[in-house]
Amino acid sequence: MKIAIYPGTFDPITNGHIDIIERASHLFDKIIVTVARNPSKKPLLTVQERVFLIQQVVDDMETEAVILVEPFEGLIVDFAREKKANAIIRGLRAVSDFEYELQMALVNRRLAPEVSTVFLMPHEKYTYLNSTIVKEVASFGGDISNFVPPVVRLKLEAKFPHLKE
Numbered sequence: 001m002k003i004a005i006y007p008g009t010f011d012p013i014t015n016g017h018i019d020i021i022e023r024a025s026h027l028f029d030k031i032i033v034t035v036a037r038n039p040s041k042k043p044l045l046t047v048q049e050r051v052f053l054i055q056q057v058v059d060d061m062e063t064e065a066v067i068l069v070e071p072f073e074g075l076i077v078d079f080a081r082e083k084k085a086n087a088i089i090r091g092l093r094a095v096s097d098f099e100y101e102l103q104m105a106l107v108n109r110r111l112a113p114e115v116s117t118v119f120l121m122p123h124e125k126y127t128y129l130n131s132t133i134v135k136e137v138a139s140f141g142g143d144i145s146n147f148v149p150p151v152v153r154l155k156l157e158a159k160f161p162h163l164k165e
């Protein structure tokens with residue numbers, strides 16, 4: 001059984017993340033979307049809210065792979081070992097992602113040589129997309145329906161109600 005974890009902050013999950021999960025589902029039997037608490041990034045949504053949104057999104061996906069969603073705090077390689085995963089999935093959008101991702105992949109490999117980082121490229125239409133820009137647009141009452149699934153849009157609209165007419 002090929003098991004991978006897909007770690008991230010997912011504050012919130014976007015169509016870019018979903019594209020990566022979809023691609024990974026053709027390569028792995030089981031994918032564990034791993035939601036990092038990441039207080040240093042001062043997330044808008046709580047871990048529970050982020051997990052709940054991702055769960056709703058993956059429940060709607062038609063895939064042969066089993067997709068689980070779990071919160072996590074600590075070293076990602078420890079979580080991978082605990083889950084018997086031999087791959088960490090990361091999305092690469094542009095060269096700007098590369099330096100940080102390479103560093104993290106090499107550190108993780110030093111810590112756990114049996115776990116490989118697998119980089120997947122999303123569809124070009126998602127290369128500009130990240131959670132921060134989605135929150136910014138939502139905070140000014142902009143239309144985010146092309147960037148996130150409906151459940152996420154509703155959640156963000158509820159978070160920024162004062163900006164809606």
Ligand code: ADP
Pocket residue numbers: 007008009010011014015016017020038089090091092093097121122126127128129130131
């Ligand atoms: P992190 O805090 O670990 O960067 P993110 O939630 O921002 O968490 O991203 C998790 C993973 O998903 C990262 O590998 C990131 O590069 C990738 N990712 C984020 N947005 C996109 C996107 N639009 N297309 C493809 N991959 C993405």
